[in-house]
Amino acid sequence: MALDQTHTTLAVILCVLCLAGCVQAVPPDLLVALEAIDQDLIALRAPEAAPEEYRQFVRQWVALKARVQLDDDLIRWPWEASDLENELRRLYITSERTVSQLHERQASQHRTAQATVARLEEQLHAITSRVEAIDGRILLGERVVQTDLLVKQARSFFEQKDFQRAMHAAEKADHALKAQTALLSQELGRYADENRIAYWQTMARQTIEWSRIHQSTAIVVSKADRELILYKSGRRVLSYPVRLGFNGMLEKQVQGDGATPEGRYRVTDKRGQGQTQFYRALALDYPNAEDRRRFNYAKKSGRISPAKGIGGQIEIHGADNELLARTLGCIMLDNPNMAMLFEGVSVGTPVTIVGALTRENAVALALSELAQRRNQI
Amino acid sequence: MLRTASLVSLALTLIMIAGCAEPPTQEIQEAEKALKDAQESGAATYSAEEYAKLEGTLTTLRKEVTDQDGKFSLFRDYGKAQQLSASAKADSERIKTAATLKKEEAKAAALQAQQVAEEAVKATQDLVAKAPVGKDRAAVEAIRNDVDGLKSLLKQVQVSIDKEDYPAAQTQAKAIHDMSQGVSTEIQNALAKVGKGRPARKR
Numbered sequence: 001m002a003l004d005q006t007h008t009t010l011a012v013i014l015c016v017l018c019l020a021g022c023v024q025a026v027p028p029d030l031l032v033a034l035e036a037i038d039q040d041l042i043a044l045r046a047p048e049a050a051p052e053e054y055r056q057f058v059r060q061w062v063a064l065k066a067r068v069q070l071d072d073d074l075i076r077w078p079w080e081a082s083d084l085e086n087e088l089r090r091l092y093i094t095s096e097r098t099v100s101q102l103h104e105r106q107a108s109q110h111r112t113a114q115a116t117v118a119r120l121e122e123q124l125h126a127i128t129s130r131v132e133a134i135d136g137r138i139l140l141g142e143r144v145v146q147t148d149l150l151v152k153q154a155r156s157f158f159e160q161k162d163f164q165r166a167m168h169a170a171e172k173a174d175h176a177l178k179a180q181t182a183l184l185s186q187e188l189g190r191y192a193d194e195n196r197i198a199y200w201q202t203m204a205r206q207t208i209e210w211s212r213i214h215q216s217t218a219i220v221v222s223k224a225d226r227e228l229i230l231y232k233s234g235r236r237v238l239s240y241p242v243r244l245g246f247n248g249m250l251e252k253q254v255q256g257d258g259a260t261p262e263g264r265y266r267v268t269d270k271r272g273q274g275q276t277q278f279y280r281a282l283a284l285d286y287p288n289a290e291d292r293r294r295f296n297y298a299k300k301s302g303r304i305s306p307a308k309g310i311g312g313q314i315e316i317h318g319a320d321n322e323l324l325a326r327t328l329g330c331i332m333l334d335n336p337n338m339a340m341l342f343e344g345v346s347v348g349t350p351v352t353i354v355g356a357l358t359r360e361n362a363v364a365l366a367l368s369e370l371a372q373r374r375n376q377i
Numbered sequence: 378m379l380r381t382a383s384l385v386s387l388a389l390t391l392i393m394i395a396g397c398a399e400p401p402t403q404e405i406q407e408a409e410k411a412l413k414d415a416q417e418s419g420a421a422t423y424s425a426e427e428y429a430k431l432e433g434t435l436t437t438l439r440k441e442v443t444d445q446d447g448k449f450s451l452f453r454d455y456g457k458a459q460q461l462s463a464s465a466k467a468d469s470e471r472i473k474t475a476a477t478l479k480k481e482e483a484k485a486a487a488l489q490a491q492q493v494a495e496e497a498v499k500a501t502q503d504l505v506a507k508a509p510v511g512k513d514r515a516a517v518e519a520i521r522n523d524v525d526g527l528k529s530l531l532k533q534v535q536v537s538i539d540k541e542d543y544p545a546a547q548t549q550a551k552a553i554h555d556m557s558q559g560v561s562t563e564i565q566n567a568l569a570k571v572g573k574g575r576p577a578r579k580r
Contacts, residue, residue, distance in 0.1 A: 047425030055429050062433030063440065070457055137519045145526030145556060149533075152552035153545075162544070246518040258518055326518070 026068050026085050034061060034088065037095045044102045049109075049164065053102065057095050064088055109163040116170045117154045123177060123373060124151050130373075134366045135326075136184050138247045138258065143183070147176040181370040188249055191224050191356050191363035200354035203264065207352040208234050217344060219316075219351040221331055223248060223260055224361035228316070228331065230344060238344075240337040242316075245329035249355075249363060252286075252329060253295070254304055255311030260329050260353065261286050265314075267349040270342065279318025279335045280342040284351055286314035316341070316351070400442050400455050404462035408438060411469030419541070420476035423483070427472045434465045483543035490550035491534050497557035498527045504564045517567050523560050527553055 038061060041047075046054040067084055124147065131137055137144060150173035157166035190196045204220045211218035212234025220229045223244060230238040247258030269283035287295065287310045298304045316331045318338035331353075333341060356363065412435050420428040438461040445453045505524050508517040530553050537546035 042426045047429050051425070051429070054426070055432065058426075058429045058433040059436050060433075062430055063437040066434075066437050066441075066457065066461060138522050141522060142526035142529055145523050145530060148556055149530055149549060149552045152555065153548045156548040156551060157544075160544075160548075165545070 026082065026088060030085065030088050030092065031065075031068065034092055034095070037092065037099060040099045041095070041102070044099065044106060045161070046098075046102055048162075049106065050098075050102055053098050057091070057098060060087075060091050061095075064091060106163070109167075110161075113154075113158050113163040113166045113170070117151075117158050117166060120151055120154060120170050120173055120177075124148065124173075127177060127181065127370060127373060130366045130370055131180070131184065134184075134188065134363050135244070135247065135249045136188065139187050139250065140180055140183060143176065143180050147173055147180060150176055181373065184370060185367055188363055188367060191249075191361055192359075192367055194359065197356055197359055197361075200262075200356060203352050203354055204357055207231070207264070207350050210350060217346070217349050219341075219345070219349060220357070221351065221353040222355075222357045222361070223262070223353065224356035224363040225358075226362070228333065228341070230341060232344075238340065240333050240341065243319075243326055243332040246326040248326070248329070252291075252311065253298065254308040256328075257311075258326075258329055260327075260331065261291065261314055262353050262355060263288065263290055265351045265353065267316075267345055267347050267351060270345070270347060271315075272342075276315075276317060278315070278320050278330075278332070280338050281315045281317035282342065282345060282349075282351075284314045284316065287312060400446065401459045401462060404459055404466075405438065405442060408435060408462040408465040408469070411466045411473075415469045415473045415476065418473045418476045419480045420472045423476040423479035424472050427468070427475065431465060431468050431472055434461055434468065438462055438465060480541075480543070483547075484538075484541075487534075487538055487543040487546040487550065490547045490554070491531075491538065494534065494550040494553040494557065495531060497554045497561075498524070498531060501527065501557045501561045501564065504561055504568075508564060508568060517564060520560055520564050520567065523556075527557055527560065530556075 038057070041054055041057060044050075046057075064084065064087055068088075128144070131140065131144070150169050154166050154169035154173055157163075157169055207218045207220055208231050210216075211231040215233045218231045220231065221227070221242065222229070226242050226244060228240045228242045229236055230240075244260040245252075245258040248260040250257065250259040252259040252261035263286075265284040265286055265288060267282045268285045271281040271283065273280070275281070291310065295304070295310045299306060299308075311329065314330055316333065316338075318335045319332055355361075412431055415424075415428060415431055420431070438458055441458045441461060442455070445455055445458065501524050505517065505521055508521070530549070534546050534549045534553065537543070537549060
């Protein structure tokens, strides 16, 4: 009887030992850790930002989870090796490394995108102010707002932490900025062209010489520097700042283009108080024979639409509104300066309007700065 | 004796036939179709992590079927494959619904942003229409140019919406709205400077 009891007790102890010695197929904390890795990857936007890495992790994780569920009711001895646990541990180590790499990559992408977008905004700001300074905004047409849109999109994607799209938009904005500066160089390149400047210098010199020979008054206007210079008997006596057409830096082609014409003109009429809405005005003989010849040639060669007119009524005038920054093509002076000019000029006075008088003119300098910026983009 | 042997062999044959499990072909096909449906609903974009998991389940399912196919017929067990295909189907429905909802939300947000941008551009255009037509138009000529640009940018928003790239459409529309407001302010300032317009003159 006592022996039976001893056997029973031993058997129970053995069973308890056996049960205590058995462990679950996979430690639950390992599964929790892998779930946490999955959450980390999602928080790092790995499914979108690093789809291949995430797909690889998920493929293994899903397969192992399925095996865990299947082996859920299995137990093993503590000394028994578990392939499943080993694979889960390997996945944990690999994916922990992936998380850390993604962290680093994202931080690096964040830095790069932040620097790129900030640089782009700075470039846009600088280029825009240079473009404004040389009246190039109209010349660039819709490109200005298109580029602005891309820069704003880059900023927007950056703020949404979508660095890939931010960089993509930034890249497009870069191209757009380059295209803008290239177009400006192409359209206004004549202000940096030595031959053209030499031609303009000759025109101005001849006008000054005329003034000297005829002991008379003459006017030279430099569009690039927005300056009107008054000569008397070949001597420079006064100079005034001027405002030009809203597209003033271009050569006048057609009516309404906002360009200020270039060429040799004469004052055809003096309009005093009550005869002009612009305080005082000196009417010029635009279009002259040379302008007409150029216009007809451009029309014949198809560069100008047949429906377009050559325009007219170009004047040197005062300001009806002091706040008005630009004209439709005329040359505008502040009223006190206009009053002085008006007194010193008579009908027949030659007025030579040129692009620039020096190589270091404002437009050439702005173009050179833009070209430098273009290389930095 | 012979009769007993025949009965035993018949019983063995029956057991073998009964023991040869078949792969759940239909369930697998349904799971594959469910994955395709989820993808077509935009799940890869709008429920990227869940879609990746669904893809993972399908990969596991395919591997499981291949593993079982490679076993001796008596030992094949497609129970796990059946479980996986059932789970893939159920998940796919859920992901599809979630993705569709998220996509609709993104679309609605993009359309709303587009409308706001269109209204802003329209308001800017109206302001330009009020601008002077005479010599003072020089003040707003450059701005007019920008408004034309904004109008054509609105087309880009529509292109993004047509391509179902709603995040891009939304950022474009928001930028256009901001730019439009900037241009409106510029026009108002210019109008304040020049006052009423006068008749146009030839230049």
